[in-house]
Each structure stands twice: as structure tokens, then as C-alpha cells.
Amino acid sequence: MKIVVCAKRVPDSAAKIRLAADGKGIDPQGVEQVISPYDEIALECAVQLKEAGTATSVTVLSLGPKESTKDLRKAMAMGADDAVLLIEDRPFRDPTATSEALIEALRELQPDVVFCGWKAIDDDSSAVAGLIAAGLDYAYASFVVKVEGADGGLRVSREVEGREEVVMVPTPCVLTAQRGLAEPRFASLRGIMQAKKKPLIEKPAGGGENASELVSLTEPPARAEGRIVGEGAAAVPELIRVLRDEAGLL
């Protein structure tokens, strides 16, 4: 079973986001970039499946800037066998064009399992994995919190509205990772050394036109200045009053 993990380079979750002067992007100054956390979870799960003998190989696939090679080396240090980087040439790429470029690469890679995060934490779309599944006509299961090998595919558990569903997913398939699936490991020194020698292919990203165009990126609406209503339990009556009279609650 061959697994491809789709991993996107995104600003670290702790990053302060400042907008660029052109109103169409963010100011990269001082922003640390990492593999999107759910993609890292998917990668960890894929590597564990390989260690368990269920998977035969794990390839990481990323569409992004040249600097993404750093993330791909890290992914290989965590246990992926090889990597493919589709180098971005556009200032803005929407989910449609992203999925098309990834689908082109996946058609060549021919994996049994495509493993994505349930969302990338920069654009927060949670769209690309479903678009890939539809485009390749692969079986699809999202929000996966457990995976095990099964006859003809994988048996997964999904977290759905507080329920847990056990789902049989035939291969080829697309899965998306939810937290709880696996805890990403720290790369060992040995892993880091080995990763330097693993194959990393770079090529230009394909894909058709965007189906949506970026108009602007703006600050979120500012919150009105708040205030401390008091200290300790003695402040409770005042809190009740403001919630009722000012906020119109209760």
C-alpha cells in the first residue's frame, strides 16, 4: 500500500498575522513557517502504518514556495521515504486550482491512499481533500481519528458531531486527519541525517485557472475595548447587571 501525504507550508499557529501593504497577502517578516498541524498528524499516521507493515511507502507532496523543501526534509526526517514539491508560481491560488495541481501530481504517483489534513490552518478551507477525492473518483473519509489495515482497504474511525463512526474505506481513497489520530514525533538526529539523502523532486505546479479571485485581505473587525468589572465573587452582581443591561443577555 502506497501512501501520499499532502502537506502544506503555513504560518505557525503562534504567528501574529500582519497584512502586506498591497492588501493581498501577509507580511512574511518574522513569521515562522511550518507544516500545517493536521498534515503533520496525517504524516505521523502514515509513517506508523509503514512501521506496522500496512503501508509500503510514504511520499510527501507539497505545493508551495521553494522554501517548502525545508518542510519536506523535515517530513522525510520524520519517516517519509521521498518527497515531491510543486513549485508555486502564482500570488494567489484557490482550492480549485490547488486541487487540480495536486491531482495532476497524484495521477503520476498512483497512490493507494492520499492522506490530507482536515484543513490547512492558513486558508481554513477544508476543501482540497474533498476536491481531490471527487477529481480522482477515490473513496473518501474525513475527520479520521483512527486507522487500521483491513481487507481491501483501511478501517477508520471518524469523529462526527460527537459520535464515533467506524467506516470501511476501500482503496484507492482520500482520508483527512483530525487531532487524536497520532502525535507527530520529533525527528531523530539519525532521521535528519538520512533525510538529506532521500529523493526530493521539484517541478512547476500545474492546475487550471482559479475559480475565485482574491479581492482583498483585511484585518478582522476590531473588538470594542473591554473592561474589568471588579474583583472576586464581589464582582458578580455587577457582571450580571452589565450582561443584562448592556449586552442584552440573560
Place this chain on the structure above:
Amino acid sequence: MSGNVLVYLETEGDALRKPALEGLGAGQALAAALGVECHAVIAAPNAASVAAAARPMAVTAVHVIEHADLASSLAGPHCRAVKAAAAAAGAEWMLFPATILGRDLLATVAGALGAGIAADATSIDVDGDAVHITRPVFAGKAMQIVAAKRSPFCIGLRPNAFAVGADGEPGRVETHELAASGDAPAATIEEVRAPESRDVDLTEAEIIVSGGRGLKGPEHFHLIEELAAALGGVVGASRAVVDAGWRPHSEQVGQTGKTVSPRLYVACAISGAIQHLAGMSSSKCIVAINKDPEAPIFKVADYGIVGDVFDVLPALTAAVNEARG
């Protein structure tokens, strides 16, 4: 552009879910602004009775598709249902709630129809010929506005961001068959393990009371549960608490948990790390209770109490119970 609007109405049991009613509101507004018809689709094993029991919806038509396969929470059969309704409705704009099923369906339908896509919208604005969709990105640290460039176009709607649709002269009911699935083998549900009781999903909740590491242990979360019950809300948690195993992951609020925008969010003994703020700072009213006056949570709070949760919470719960009679 002249195609109609189609709203996917997600059901639960015998009723429409709240995000479905918000979808109706968004769909009616979009259709009115474009001067086109608003249609709705209900796809469920009991779709006809759900449609009959729902409040009268001001839409041109409700497309009803009934089939046992539509009990599934997997997108496949629902996608086939939406395709049938979209063809009958002459739909160009398709709206889905950003729930678990709705997110999958948004992408699956867009993929199947070659439609454009914009997920998790908080507003849709028509400006002449252009339809602009506003969506929070970077977990709400910025707002992105995109213009739809392709027809058809699918839009996901964030819960609690759109006003519930208006009642009105109900439209005609059209019944459609569910097409058979394609040849490719699909995922199938083998078993569902349901919790004994299910609270309102956090993303839909109007009131959330969240607890953080300052509660010191799972045995103290009854203080959070009691305030939530008094307010008629649900319990949330910080990641520190979830990682410690005190609360389930489904309750985590933040960048790698749920993004919520309730009417009232009460943060108790939560410091207000940037990843937590990312998930809740679009709440309409934020109350923070923290013993550290410098805690970052106070920067986003509308009202704060500096104090010990072990003193403040019991007093607050009692006062809320009294105030609400």
C-alpha cells in the same frame, strides 16, 4: 449570471438543523440581491415528513429526496441528491452549512460539478455582477474577500454568522429520485458509537462556558458544567485541558479545535494564548474570569472579573440561576 440559488438543508432526526435555517436566510438574501429564485433541498430517509413539519419556507421550491442511503453522514449519497436538485432548480449558486457533513458535501459537490468553491463564509455580498464572499482565514486573524469567477459556484456558510431565514409563502414541493452510485467503490459505515447524550455542537452553540488549566483537574469541571447549565449553554475547553485528558477533544476551542462565534463566551481560568483567541474572538460577547490581571484573555474580553474561579464560579452560577428565575 442568471442561475438560481439552491440551499442544502441539513436535517437531524425529524427536524432541520439550525445551520439549515441560517442557510435559508443566506440563500434568500443572495437570491433577492441577484434577482433569481431561491430553492432548497432536503435529502434524508424521512425528507418528506421533515419538509412537511418545517416552518413555511419562503422559497420557490423545496426539492425532496428520500432514500435509506441518506441516513449516512458520508457525503456520497447526499452529493447525488444535491446534483438531482441542482439540475431541477437550475441552480448556479449552492449553499452548504460548514458542519462536518456540510464541509464534505461542499467539496464533493463542487468537485463533481466542476464548480468553484468558497468555504466557511461569514458574509456574501452582491456588488453589481460580482458576488463577493468574506471568509475568516488564519483562524480569524485576517478576513479574506474572494470574488466568484466560475459558474456554478458552491459556498460554505459558517454557523452563527447568518440570520435565520424568513418564514413565508411556502414554495412547491418537488420530489426526485436518488441516482444510483457510480462504479468506484465507496466508503461504508460499519458501526456508529454514539455518546449517551449529545450536547449542541460547539460551533452552533449560542452560549459557551469554557474552562482552562487553572481549574487544576477534571474533578473541578462541574463548576463549568453548572454555569453552562444555568446559562443554557454548552461546555468548551482550552487545549491544555484537552491534552491533559480532562475533557474530550470535541470540546476544544481554538486554532486546532473548534472555531466558535456564540452570543456569549465565558472563558474561565484560560490564559488566552493566541491559538485559543483564534478560535473564539469572533464571539459576540466575551467574559473572562482569571486571577491574573495581566492574562491576555482580558485583551479580547468585553467584561472581566479578576479573581479565583473557585470563588467566582459558584457565586456566578447562583446569581445567574436567580436572575433567570
